[in-house]
Amino acid sequence: MFTGIVQTKLALADVHQAQGLTTFTFEFSPHLLAGLEIGASVAINGTCLTVRTIDNNRVSFDAIAQTLKVTNLGQLQPGSVVNIERAARYGDEIGGHVVSGHVMDQVAVTDVIDSANNRVVWMERPETLAPYLLDKGFVALNGCSLTIAEVEEQRFAVHLIPETLDVTVFGEIQAGDRINLEVDAQTQAVVDTVRRLIGDQEGLKKLLQAE
Template sequence: MFTGIVQGLAKVIALNKRDQFMQLRLSLPQRNASNLQTGASIAVNGTCLTITEFDQNEVQFDVIEETLQVTNIGSFDVGDTVNFERAARYGDEIGGHQLSGHISSVVTIDEIVRTTDNCTLWLKAPEQLLQYLLPKGFVSLNGCSLTIGEVIGSRFSIHLIPETLAVTTFGSAQQGDRINMEVDPQTQAIVDTVNSFLNNRTL
């Protein structure tokens, strides 16, 4: 489980791409590299990946076909920076919301509105997921737990504080960037339950 509170930026230091498979190697900040274990989970741009090897602050993951198809990990290049969060432990403070690390879809940044102290992103979402995106509800974008501002048509907005811009990849985000999105699982469960009830009621 993850909380959506990104712990920092990791650097892509090696990629081994094969047919529908990729080995990804990241360099973590030294302060976040204690007690690493093979088999442990780390969210990379919000995607739950399993450590297969590690050496000091370097960690390696195997990324299979399904993950490459439904996330933005397949577009990584050596030298890129990515958001990461190590798995939550019992007793940790949950400052965001509970996440599984299972990406719902990749969405695209459609517009960026920046002022001196504020930044608003507008993103386009697939039609089938819009029902789970509610104003003031939660969404995870590249592993960041964020609050939805508005939902208009196929677009939704998020408002980013300077701290989020400073410690995540959103500080260098550009229009057209592809972003991993995980909808809030509790919202999804409620919406699906209500829809199922209403559909059965009309039969």
Template structure:
């Protein structure tokens, strides 16, 4: 489980491409590596990945074909930056909301509204995710727990304070960029349960 509070930004230093499998080597800070072991879970832009090798500051992760297809990690090149979060432990403060690290799809950044000391980003969702997004609900965007500011059809916006812009890769995003989306699991469960009940009644 993850909380959507980004702990650091890692840099991809190498990518080994094999048939339907990529290995990403990421430079991680000493704080992020403390106690890290093979098999541990680390979220990259909200996608849960497993540690497969540790060599000094370089940590390796395997990305299978479904991960490459469903997330923006497949488009990364060496030098690219990713939001990192270690798996939550019992007793940790939950500063965001409970997240599984299972990306459901990608949204496209369509508009940036600048204002003094904050920024509003508008995203276009794939049609299959629209029904899970509500005003003031939670959503995971590139691994960041955010509150939805408004919903307009397939579009939604989030409002970012300077701290979020400085501590995550959202400060670098430009229109046309694609971000990983994880819907709030509780919202997903409620919506799908209601849909099944209504379908059964019909």
């Protein structure tokens, strides 16, 4: 489990590709290394990966082909910068919202609008996930917990403050970039429940009419 509060951004130090498996290696700071053990979970651009090796400050993670297909990790090359968050611990402050690290899709950035102290990023709103991408709702983008500020039929936008731009990869994001997306689990549960109840009522109505 993660909070969606990105701790830092890091450049990929090395990538090794094998059949059906890719290994990513990063150089962690002493702060990020503190208490880290093999088998621990770390969110890389919002994707939950497991620590495979720790060699001094070099930490490696494996990703299978399916993970590379669903997320933007398959596009990473040495020097690519990603968002990093260590797994949440009991007692940690939940400053964002609960994030599982299970990316559901990638969405393309369609427009980036900068002003003096704000950046607006517009992204695709996939039809399959549109019911869960609601105005003022939570969403995790590259692992960053954000509030949706504007919604249109085929796209949605988030507004980013300077602190977010400094700490995360969103300071360098450009139109055409692909972003990992995870919808809020509570929103998904509520929407799915309501849709099921509505469907049950319509089915009951048709059954009564048939009788």
